[in-house]
Amino acid sequence: MKGLSTSHSVVAPTAWSKRFAALVVVFYAVVALVPIVWIMLTGFKSPADSISYPPKFIPTLSEVEEKPGEYSPYYQMTLEGYVNLFTSRSRQSKEYLDSLPPPETWYDELVRSRQMVITGASNFSQRYGNSLIIGFGSTFMAIFLGTLAAYGFSRFKVPLKDDLLFFILSTRMMPPIAAAIPIFLMFRATGLADTHAGMVLLYTAVNMGLAVWLLHSFIDEIPREYEEAAMIDGYTRLQAFIKVVLPQATTGIAATAMLCLVFAWNEYAFALLLTSGSAQTAPPFIPTIIGEGGLDWPAVGAGTTLFLIPVMVFTILVRKHLLRGITFGALRK
Amino acid sequence: MQDSSTIEAQAPVTQKRSRSLINKLMNMSDRSMAWLFIGPTVVILLLINIFPLLWTIYLSFTNYRANQPTRDIEWVGLRNYERLLNSEDIWGYLQVTAHFVCWTMILQTIIGFGLALLLNRNFKGSSFFSTVILIPMMLSPAVVGVFWTYLFQPQTGIMTYIINFFGNFGPVDFIGNVDLAPWGIVLVDTWMWSPYVMLICLAGLKSIPPSLYEAAEVDRASTFRKFWSITLPMVLPFLLLAVLFRFIENFKMFDLVNELTSGGPGSITELASINLKREAFEKWRTGYSSAFAIILFVTVFGAGNIFVKVLNRVKNR
Numbered sequence: 001m002k003g004l005s006t007s008h009s010v011v012a013p014t015a016w017s018k019r020f021a022a023l024v025v026v027f028y029a030v031v032a033l034v035p036i037v038w039i040m041l042t043g044f045k046s047p048a049d050s051i052s053y054p055p056k057f058i059p060t061l062s063e064v065e066e067k068p069g070e071y072s073p074y075y076q077m078t079l080e081g082y083v084n085l086f087t088s089r090s091r092q093s094k095e096y097l098d099s100l101p102p103p104e105t106w107y108d109e110l111v112r113s114r115q116m117v118i119t120g121a122s123n124f125s126q127r128y129g130n131s132l133i134i135g136f137g138s139t140f141m142a143i144f145l146g147t148l149a150a151y152g153f154s155r156f157k158v159p160l161k162d163d164l165l166f167f168i169l170s171t172r173m174m175p176p177i178a179a180a181i182p183i184f185l186m187f188r189a190t191g192l193a194d195t196h197a198g199m200v201l202l203y204t205a206v207n208m209g210l211a212v213w214l215l216h217s218f219i220d221e222i223p224r225e226y227e228e229a230a231m232i233d234g235y236t237r238l239q240a241f242i243k244v245v246l247p248q249a250t251t252g253i254a255a256t257a258m259l260c261l262v263f264a265w266n267e268y269a270f271a272l273l274l275t276s277g278s279a280q281t282a283p284p285f286i287p288t289i290i291g292e293g294g295l296d297w298p299a300v301g302a303g304t305t306l307f308l309i310p311v312m313v314f315t316i317l318v319r320k321h322l323l324r325g326i327t328f329g330a331l332r333k
Numbered sequence: 334m335q336d337s338s339t340i341e342a343q344a345p346v347t348q349k350r351s352r353s354l355i356n357k358l359m360n361m362s363d364r365s366m367a368w369l370f371i372g373p374t375v376v377i378l379l380l381i382n383i384f385p386l387l388w389t390i391y392l393s394f395t396n397y398r399a400n401q402p403t404r405d406i407e408w409v410g411l412r413n414y415e416r417l418l419n420s421e422d423i424w425g426y427l428q429v430t431a432h433f434v435c436w437t438m439i440l441q442t443i444i445g446f447g448l449a450l451l452l453n454r455n456f457k458g459s460s461f462f463s464t465v466i467l468i469p470m471m472l473s474p475a476v477v478g479v480f481w482t483y484l485f486q487p488q489t490g491i492m493t494y495i496i497n498f499f500g501n502f503g504p505v506d507f508i509g510n511v512d513l514a515p516w517g518i519v520l521v522d523t524w525m526w527s528p529y530v531m532l533i534c535l536a537g538l539k540s541i542p543p544s545l546y547e548a549a550e551v552d553r554a555s556t557f558r559k560f561w562s563i564t565l566p567m568v569l570p571f572l573l574l575a576v577l578f579r580f581i582e583n584f585k586m587f588d589l590v591n592e593l594t595s596g597g598p599g600s601i602t603e604l605a606s607i608n609l610k611r612e613a614f615e616k617w618r619t620g621y622s623s624a625f626a627i628i629l630f631v632t633v634f635g636a637g638n639i640f641v642k643v644l645n646r647v648k649n650r
Contacts, residue, residue: 013454022456025462025466032524035480035481038491039484145373145374148371148373149374173585173637175585177609177613179385181399181613185619237361266472266476268473287479311472312472330574
């Protein structure tokens with residue numbers, strides 16, 4: 001044993017192989033991040049800069065002198081994309097613009113410099129709000145029901161337990177478009193189409209598979225002896241569940257909730273087919289942000305950025321439980 | 334005055350009643366608690382899963398059209414299924430799906446497994462970089478599709494610029510070109526989902542006891558031999574799990590490709606799910622598309638069954 005600890009271990013990788021691995025991995029990570037960084041920077045370009053070729057790579061805060069016919073890699077960062085994302089505008093004649101009182105805010109001024117006036121707010125903030133309401137609503141429901149069901153499956157003898165668990169998981173495997181046909185008809189018949197309640201119910205059902213399986217694996221890890229001890233002390237089973245099991249399962253519940261939230265936040269197929277206006281979430285809305293002559297790329301970039309940042313934060317927060325999450329509780333580190 | 338006195342008189346009664354309800358709840362038997370806990374989940378499942386499935390099965394034997402709800406529904410027997418299985422178009426869409434599913438599985442296995450092997454060297458910062466690499470797979474596929482169309486713009490996109498950096502190829506069109514579009518969707522899906530395979534393979538690699546390698550070292554086994562006889566067989570169940578899951582997910586792929594190419598050009602990238610959406614929600618052939626949905630569902634369900642078996646085997650190791 002002593003000899004082994006002084007000489008280098010036979011299974012530990014050598015310094016050179018580590019360096020090589022690090023080089024390749026860092027290269028891959030940088031390349032993989034380029035598309036995300038690129039679209040986020042596009043949110044700060046002007047529409048003209050967003051479609052110039054060769055592309056402009058280097059953002060600056062100062063004004064860039066444009067010489068006709070000469071390529072410069074610099075572009076001045078602007079909030080035009082964000083303004084366009086949150087407003088709807090209309091083009092006006094120069095005479096009309098001159099007749100208006102001077103612009104009151106910086107965004108009015110920005111829009112006027114493009115020969116346009118702001119006519120109102122766009123639908124983006126409402127769609128983003130829908131994403132939040134439906135995401136949090138369905139996550140809460142799925143976690144509430146999922147925790148109860150997971151405890152039931154973990155601790156009680158349930159007839160047909162394995163079949164039930166498989167059926168619950170199969171909700172995740174159904175092709176969304178195939179499921180959307182009858183659900184579309186159901187929602188139409190019950191008036192749930194394009195309502196928050198309908199979408200919350202639907203996402204709760206789809207998230208149930210993940211919630212039950214994941215929480216089942218978390219609760220299985222809590223020793224039964226804890227509850228049994230509490231019950232000997234005079235707690236009933238329900239009291240033991242609330243006062244002993246739930247506090248032990250907090251981490252698992254939080255991790256599961258974040259993964260459910262990410263799913264509901266990202267969902268597109270059901271939202272596209274079952275909502276059109278008042279309950280539409282952001283994913284089907286972002287591709288419809290249209291400027292003059294095709295997609296308004298800086299506005300799409302701005303919307304994408306605002307939509308992706310929460311998910312990136314969550315990814316970092318749940319990184320320790322991601323493996324368990326994507327394998328429905330089968331694998332843990 | 335009278336009102337307040339009646340309220341005072343009633344208050345203890347309601348309190349007593351609610352307390353007795355809580356007492357009942359607290360003292361309920363294990364059996365009723367099991368029903369109370371699992372019941373709501375089963376009800377939602379029946380309502381949103383089983384009932385719609387049965388309805389789809391029924392609709393698949395009819396000529397129902399959802400945009401004409403007042404029309405009489407006619408029972409057509411197996412005609413929808415016959416038409417589907419004899420349609421050359423459907424086989425075309427399934428071929429497109431097969432091309433997409435096979436290539437993404439191959440590429441994601443190579444890249445994911447490769448990255449896992451490298452990350453398993455435990456260099457400084459490896460856990461940080463593994464988190465960074467995981468970011469793409471957490472993003473919304475539809476939004477990913479949207480911003481990749483920007484990167485793929487043939488005249489102005491950064492993809493064209495990068496490719497032309499290595500030689501003069503002219504505009505490169507991963508969305509509109511008949512030869513490139515099938516590879517465009519493979520490329521984006523691989524970018525997004527290789528990390529998934531990586532994460533599961535990494536767990537597999539970490540589960541191998543070092544004593545196996547120490548024993549192999551004593552036997553002077555070559556590096557290749559160690560990989561072939563220890564690493565690969567030990568990681569294989571994990572890899573299988575990842576690949577099977579990717580199969581299921583990509584077989585039903587809709588969101589990413591719908592935003593990226595929406596099946597075009599023509600129907601070159603029209604995957605089964607995208608065709609299903611066209612039939613069901615644009616042409617409104619509800620009966621016919623229900624039959625197609627059932628066929629797709631049976632396929633995924635079969636794969637899902639194997640998936641759960643592999644899952645349980647990996648879990649019990």
